[in-house]
Amino acid sequence: MSAVSQMKRLGNSSVITLRTSQTSLVNSTSLVQDDFAAAPVEGDLDGDGFVTNADIALLLLDFGPCTGQPCEGDLDGTGAVDNGDLAYMLLLFS
Numbered sequence: 698m699s700a701v702s703q704m705k706r707l708g709n710s711s712v713i714t715l716r717t718s719q720t721s722l723v724n725s726t727s728l729v730q731d732d733f734a735a736a737p738v739e740g741d742l743d744g745d746g747f748v749t750n751a752d753i754a755l756l757l758l759d760f761g762p763c764t765g766q767p768c769e770g771d772l773d774g775t776g777a778v779d780n781g782d783l784a785y786m787l788l789l790f791s
């Protein structure tokens with residue numbers, strides 16, 4: 698008798714397959730990695746996967762109008778990093 702667990706694609710991130718066999722003394726676990734890049738976390742400006750104090754600090758450093766360069770702190774797309782973006786980030790805080 699065997700059991701097979703599979704977690705298929707979550708968003709565009711990963712496929713994990715776990716197989717366990719009771720007919721064998723050897724259990725096998727396989728991790729299938731096609732494109733293991735995690736889906737971006739909204740509000741995560743430093744890319745660590747969480748919205749934390751560091752992200753708020755980065756947002757505050759970009760406070761003001763967006764000027765040509767990528768304006769990652771403009772979470773609400775208004776063309777400026779402002780109180781609306783700060784409030785939105787606080788809602789996303791983990």
Ligand SMILES: [Ca+2]
Pocket residue numbers: 740741742743744745746747748749751752
């Ligand atoms: Ca972060």
